[in-house]
Amino acid sequence: MEKNTLCIETKLVHGYRGFDPQTGAVSFPIYQSATFRHPGLYQTTGYDYSRLQNPTREELENTLAILENGLAGFAFSSGMAAITALMEIFSPGDHIVVSDDLYGGTYRLFEEIYKKKGLEFSYTDTSSLENVLQSIKNNTKAFFIETPSNPMMKVTDIQAVVEIARSHNILTVVDNTFLTPYFQRPIELGADIVVHSGTKYLGGHNDTLAGFIVVNDENISEKLKLIQKSVGSVLAPFDSWLMLRGIKTLGVRIKAQEKNALAVASWLKTNPHVEKVYYVGLPDHEGYEISKKQSSGFGAMISFTVRDIQLVEKILCGVKVIAFAESLGGVESLITYPAVQTHSAIPLEIRERLGVNDKLLRLSIGIEAAEDIINDLEQAMEE
Numbered sequence: 001m002e003k004n005t006l007c008i009e010t011k012l013v014h015g016y017r018g019f020d021p022q023t024g025a026v027s028f029p030i031y032q033s034a035t036f037r038h039p040g041l042y043q044t045t046g047y048d049y050s051r052l053q054n055p056t057r058e059e060l061e062n063t064l065a066i067l068e069n070g071l072a073g074f075a076f077s078s079g080m081a082a083i084t085a086l087m088e089i090f091s092p093g094d095h096i097v098v099s100d101d102l103y104g105g106t107y108r109l110f111e112e113i114y115k116k117k118g119l120e121f122s123y124t125d126t127s128s129l130e131n132v133l134q135s136i137k138n139n140t141k142a143f144f145i146e147t148p149s150n151p152m153m154k155v156t157d158i159q160a161v162v163e164i165a166r167s168h169n170i171l172t173v174v175d176n177t178f179l180t181p182y183f184q185r186p187i188e189l190g191a192d193i194v195v196h197s198g199t200k201y202l203g204g205h206n207d208t209l210a211g212f213i214v215v216n217d218e219n220i221s222e223k224l225k226l227i228q229k230s231v232g233s234v235l236a237p238f239d240s241w242l243m244l245r246g247i248k249t250l251g252v253r254i255k256a257q258e259k260n261a262l263a264v265a266s267w268l269k270t271n272p273h274v275e276k277v278y279y280v281g282l283p284d285h286e287g288y289e290i291s292k293k294q295s296s297g298f299g300a301m302i303s304f305t306v307r308d309i310q311l312v313e314k315i316l317c318g319v320k321v322i323a324f325a326e327s328l329g330g331v332e333s334l335i336t337y338p339a340v341q342t343h344s345a346i347p348l349e350i351r352e353r354l355g356v357n358d359k360l361l362r363l364s365i366g367i368e369a370a371e372d373i374i375n376d377l378e379q380a381m382e383e
């Protein structure tokens, strides 16, 4: 069966091969082997050593490729390991334009690790095409975009950025962690490369670290194959299997999470303690129309500011259903304080400019009953 003609819900459940062709096992087996016997001299089963190829990881990588409608997928031990591997396709002197509101760990990787190695980064609000255009230099090799952005939920028009990129011979990279291929497929919009923290929605259960790159170009794919086996930060067979298992239910999870998120965001909007709500699914959100154009859903990430700073601690310590913890995307609702957690690596003056201030909280909405999530926030605020 031609997998690419199937709907995304079906692709999620059945993966690339979806079962073990040898035994018929419906759950793709965990090939917990570091190495593989060769049938003879100059002969291979196609598997030599698990850093190079492993059947479980391969099933996962091919699954990611068909989900994102790309040519090839690569699985790594974390989202940061994936982005690190991706940086290895660039050379000293290359310039990359980056969304200014992005995951703090990515900012830290660029500033603390790759700047030293001669890569140049500019940070700009990529939701403004004017800014994107103005950031281009002679040595610009890539745009690195997070949309919706983390934690301010700014939406970048992927197709419009791709157009600018193509006319300047620049690659477009999209971190698609927040919406997943279920809601947004950047490669279909013209992007060259998609990266993911699989730790979040793809895994979905807050139990496994993983990262992915999906590419749509044979040349870049070959480069990444070499990088992946050389740097070695590959995803382990068991973790690959956990990802495959998580991905099967991504469709139902993220739909339920989005439904809850809309309920929670609407409630927050009417709450007198809340100053501003950032959720792309609210029609008055600045990026609402672009979201509707390029994504089939809005996801389940909400940021909001409280009027009184005292409420921050009250909420973080008072929630009982929601967990005060970093990360996002899992079935459990989490609340994060970006200024001191996920975005602490970003200098204060940049954070303030972006709006990542000390009154901002970020919610990752899970699949609990929306009513319980809302009641939990309410009791924490009132207590």
Ligand SMILES: *Cc1c(COP(=O)(O)O)cnc(C)c1O
Binding pocket: 078, 079, 080, 081, 103, 105, 106, 146, 150, 175, 177, 178, 196, 197, 198, 199, 200, 209, 210, 211
């Ligand atoms: C978490 C996250 C990362 C990093 O992924 P890890 O799996 O934690 O290494 C990168 N980008 C975004 C948008 C993230 O949320």
